[in-house]
Amino acid sequence: MPWRLQIAVYGIGLFSTTMFYMAAVVVPLWVASLESSTFLIGMVLGSRHFLPLFLSIHGGALMDRLGGRRVMVFFAIVGVIIPLLFPVMPWIWAVLVLQMIAGLADSMGWLGAQTLIGQHMRGSTVYTGRLSFTCRFGHLVAPPVIGWVWDNLGSTAAFVGLSLWGLGILVCGLMLPAADTETASGGDTTQMTRTARVRARDLLPRLADYVEAFRLLSLPAIALIVMASMLSHVGSSVHSSFYVVYLGGKGFTGTEIGLLLSASSVAAAFGALATDWLARRIKPYWLIMGTILSGVLAVAVTPLLGVLSLLAVASAVRGAANGMSQPMVISAVLRAVSPTMQGKAAGIRGTMNRVASIAAPVFMGGLAEFVGIEASFFVVGAIVTMLMGALVVHVLRSPDLKATNQIRTGDAASN
Numbered sequence: 001m002p003w004r005l006q007i008a009v010y011g012i013g014l015f016s017t018t019m020f021y022m023a024a025v026v027v028p029l030w031v032a033s034l035e036s037s038t039f040l041i042g043m044v045l046g047s048r049h050f051l052p053l054f055l056s057i058h059g060g061a062l063m064d065r066l067g068g069r070r071v072m073v074f075f076a077i078v079g080v081i082i083p084l085l086f087p088v089m090p091w092i093w094a095v096l097v098l099q100m101i102a103g104l105a106d107s108m109g110w111l112g113a114q115t116l117i118g119q120h121m122r123g124s125t126v127y128t129g130r131l132s133f134t135c136r137f138g139h140l141v142a143p144p145v146i147g148w149v150w151d152n153l154g155s156t157a158a159f160v161g162l163s164l165w166g167l168g169i170l171v172c173g174l175m176l177p178a179a180d181t182e183t184a185s186g187g188d189t190t191q192m193t194r195t196a197r198v199r200a201r202d203l204l205p206r207l208a209d210y211v212e213a214f215r216l217l218s219l220p221a222i223a224l225i226v227m228a229s230m231l232s233h234v235g236s237s238v239h240s241s242f243y244v245v246y247l248g249g250k251g252f253t254g255t256e257i258g259l260l261l262s263a264s265s266v267a268a269a270f271g272a273l274a275t276d277w278l279a280r281r282i283k284p285y286w287l288i289m290g291t292i293l294s295g296v297l298a299v300a301v302t303p304l305l306g307v308l309s310l311l312a313v314a315s316a317v318r319g320a321a322n323g324m325s326q327p328m329v330i331s332a333v334l335r336a337v338s339p340t341m342q343g344k345a346a347g348i349r350g351t352m353n354r355v356a357s358i359a360a361p362v363f364m365g366g367l368a369e370f371v372g373i374e375a376s377f378f379v380v381g382a383i384v385t386m387l388m389g390a391l392v393v394h395v396l397r398s399p400d401l402k403a404t405n406q407i408r409t410g411d412a413a414s415n
Contacts, residue, residue, distance in 0.1 A: 004175060009127070010130060017139070023102065060111060062343070072176065079166035105166075118342035125328060130272075146162070221336040228289055228329070231292055231384050232326075299318055364380055
């Protein structure tokens with residue numbers, strides 16, 4: 001694949017996913033400076049997920065219909081403008097609306113990066129692995145930098161920094177091929193049919209797109225991968241919520257917890273690079289389910305690990321497993337559908353992942369009320385293990401899944 005194309009796709013993934021983590025530093029600090037109730041503050045912080053929950057399928061359908069480049073450039077422009085509006089609209093309800101729009105913009109960037117891998121790179125694990133690897137380093141570096149900007153240069157400078165970071169998505173979007181083509185591993189290109197002129201009605205959500213997206217769940221491979229991906233997000237939600245709460249309650253310092261999260265991110269980056277090597281040796285469904293289960297269990301055993309060194313090992317295992325499973329899941333979804341449906345496929349996966357991410361902390365919180373926070377880790381681990389076991393049995397009993405659970409040898413070679 002041309003490196004210009006690869007850099008553009010990886011850059012979109014890097015800048016869009018990192019924008020979420022940077023906003024997670026700046027927006028709570030901004031909201032805390034405004035006079036408001038804790039209820040409204042909670043609504044603001046959670047509102048970033050609201051529009052992606054309902055519009056991920058629509059965004060994927062737009063990429064199928066209009067092409068990834070157009071959609072990426074549009075949402076990149078939105079992502080550049082929105083952060084600049086926070087300082088000039090210091091009202092809690094304005095922040096709520098801006099948060100929702102900003103969350104949609106950066107989620108469309110990540111959705112677009114995945115779809116572009118399918119449209120231009122045939123969903124190869126070589127490139128999904130590189131995408132996942134690239135994104136991890138932005139997560140490590142950018143949040144501390146934007147925090148330093150907030151502390152030393154002020155809130156306005158921090159929001160300007162978010163806007164400048166968003167320019168990275170725009171530049172990478174403009175680097176994409178002007179014509180929508182599907183690029184084969186050998187370098188040949190096939191013209192894909194797209195809507196030539198964009199009309200206002202093309203931008204509106206269509207019920208038919210949502211129906212088509214949910215119909216994809218009738219495909220055995222899509223249904224399996226989506227369910228496994230949801231279980232992965234259960235582990236990720238616990239890791240980003242009650243994991244931190246539990247360790248803080250046990251006396252671990254913020255620095256120590258930060259180091260544990262960093263260990264997970266670094267391991268995930270290298271796990272992503274190992275994906276293609278493993279994909280050539282292990283059947284895809286077994287690799288996906290095995291790595292996802294390993295990642296969830298690495299979080300579930302947290303109460304058994306009382307010292308920092310053991311927690312660091314478990315965090316690294318969790319990160320490596322997540323780094324390996326993510327590219328495999330993306331590739332499996334993209335390969336299970338035709339090129340004209342890849343955006344919708346990525347959209348339905350994103351939608352269901354949002355459902356899991358929202359529901360998991362709520363479920364675990366309610367569970368902890370009855371059995372205690374320590375036991376809730378074990379119960380969640382046991383539930384995920386049983387559900388994953390059921391998926392394994394389903395694969396073994398399904399002729400369609402057994403037929404598609406084959407090692408692919410046609411991925412593009414590493415460049």
